[in-house]
Amino acid sequence: METDLRALARAREWYGPHSSTAAEWAPDALLLAKGTTTVSVVLPARDEEPTVGDIVTVIRRELVERTPLVDEILVVDSNSTDATAERAAAAGARVVAQNAVLSHLPPLSGKGEALWKGLAASSGDIVVFVDADLRDFGAHFVTGLLGPLLTDPGIQFVKGAYERPFIGADGVRLRGGGGRVTELVARPILNMFWPELAGFHQPLGGEYAGRREVLEQVPFVTEYGVELGLLVDLLELAGLDAMAQVDLGVRVHSHQSTAALGRMAGQILHTAWTRLERQGRVMAAQPPARTLLQFGLDGQASLMNVVVAERPPLASLLAEEDVA
Numbered sequence: 021m022e023t024d025l026r027a028l029a030r031a032r033e034w035y036g037p038h039s040s041t042a043a044e045w046a047p048d049a050l051l052l053a054k055g056t057t058t059v060s061v062v063l064p065a066r067d068e069e070p071t072v073g074d075i076v077t078v079i080r081r082e083l084v085e086r087t088p089l090v091d092e093i094l095v096v097d098s099n100s101t102d103a104t105a106e107r108a109a110a111a112g113a114r115v116v117a118q119n120a121v122l123s124h125l126p127p128l129s130g131k132g133e134a135l136w137k138g139l140a141a142s143s144g145d146i147v148v149f150v151d152a153d154l155r156d157f158g159a160h161f162v163t164g165l166l167g168p169l170l171t172d173p174g175i176q177f178v179k180g181a182y183e184r185p186f187i188g189a190d191g192v193r194l195r196g197g198g199g200r201v202t203e204l205v206a207r208p209i210l211n212m213f214w215p216e217l218a219g220f221h222q223p224l225g226g227e228y229a230g231r232r233e234v235l236e237q238v239p240f241v242t243e244y245g246v247e248l249g250l251l252v253d254l255l256e257l258a259g260l261d262a263m264a265q266v267d268l269g270v271r272v273h274s275h276q277s278t279a280a281l282g283r284m285a286g287q288i289l290h291t292a293w294t295r296l297e298r299q300g301r302v303m304a305a306q307p308p309a310r311t312l313l314q315f316g317l318d319g320q321a322s323l324m325n326v327v328v329a330e331r332p333p334l335a336s337l338l339a340e341e342d343v344a
């Protein structure tokens with residue numbers, strides 16, 4: 021009990037000094053701070069033809085041409101069946117196919133795999149991840165995340181925070197109604213087991229940045245477990261004081277169906293479970309079920325796989341390949 025209270029107090033103590041807003045990080049000031057540090061922006065994209073081009077265009081125009089803060093824009097085409105790759109390339113990104121990166125490894129699926137492949141295929145000292153389905157994207161998403169990393173050598177990882185509206189099919193905007201898995205699963209489980217992380221408003225948000233040397237030292241969970249896995253593993257590796265949060269304003273994205281979010285929640289629970297086991301905090305007589313039984317509107321039942329896999333820290337793989 022006392023430990024929980026102490027951890028929560030740590031989260032509160034951390035919050036003020038480690039939180040800022042995107043408006044505090046002016047591009048020109050960041051350019052001075054950047055020096056020789058190189059920056060890659062990596063966008064994982066599966067069937068994001070309507071939005072990926074606009075996001076790449078804004079980053080290229082504002083942060084490559086106007087204020088050269090970004091050295092590389094990389095889109096990881098995550099087995100898209102639409103024109104995602106063409107739109108991204110036309111807007112000026114380098115595009116790699118997820119399965120073509122480290123192609124000697126058996127391919128895995130999902131967002132976490134796209135991010136890990138993006139880390140492997142990019143070269144910046146700082147890597148900024150941005151989802152490719154954002155609407156109303158602005159360059160402040162990237163500059164906000166770069167701010168603490170370019171100005172404070174003690175910061176290793178920066179996570180975006182934002183207000184997340186829910187926009188229904190009728191276009192009605194419900195303020196604060198988005199981030200359903202965040203509010204119903206991720207934040208409760210983080211508060212329960214890793215209360216030091218309670219100060220992160222959007223633990224599942226897809227916009228965050230880190231130093232390559234640290235990102236290469238942690239595993240990447242595949243599918244939608246990747247964000248929760250990174251937060252917990254980076255807390256263990258680097259500590260809360262090496263982590264920061266930046267308010268990026270409002271984030272609007274494409275909403276998935278409730279059933280899809282149920283599967284996402286299953287993947288996030290699996291990720292939390294593996295971390296609890298690894299940290300010696302639970303011991304199971306048998307592993308958790310890998311499936312989720314879901315029912316359609318017609319009552320039809322489908323057994324869905326919600327298990328996640330994991331890629332090892334990239335640094336360990338590169339070291340092995342050097343030896344071989």
Ligand SMILES: O=c1ccn([C@@H]2O[C@H](COP(=O)(O)OP(=O)(O)O[C@H]3O[C@H](CO)[C@@H](O)[C@H](O)[C@H]3O)[C@@H](O)[C@H]2O)c(=O)[nH]1
Pocket residue numbers: 063064065066067068098129130131134150151152153223224225226227244245246247248273274275276284
């Ligand atoms: O197999 C996949 C699935 C998704 N994506 C991309 O990943 C991003 C986010 O995926 P999305 O399906 O839009 O996720 P959300 O429903 O928005 O889920 C939220 O919660 C997830 C779980 O933490 C995070 O991974 C997301 O970034 C966050 O936006 C988008 O650019 C997708 O195109 C891939 O590249 N490959």
Ligand SMILES: O=C(O)[C@H](O)COP(=O)(O)O
Pocket residue numbers: 184185186197198199200201202203224225274275276281
């Ligand atoms: O991050 C989340 O909680 C999920 O992506 C769901 O987001 P949504 O409720 O805004 O669709």
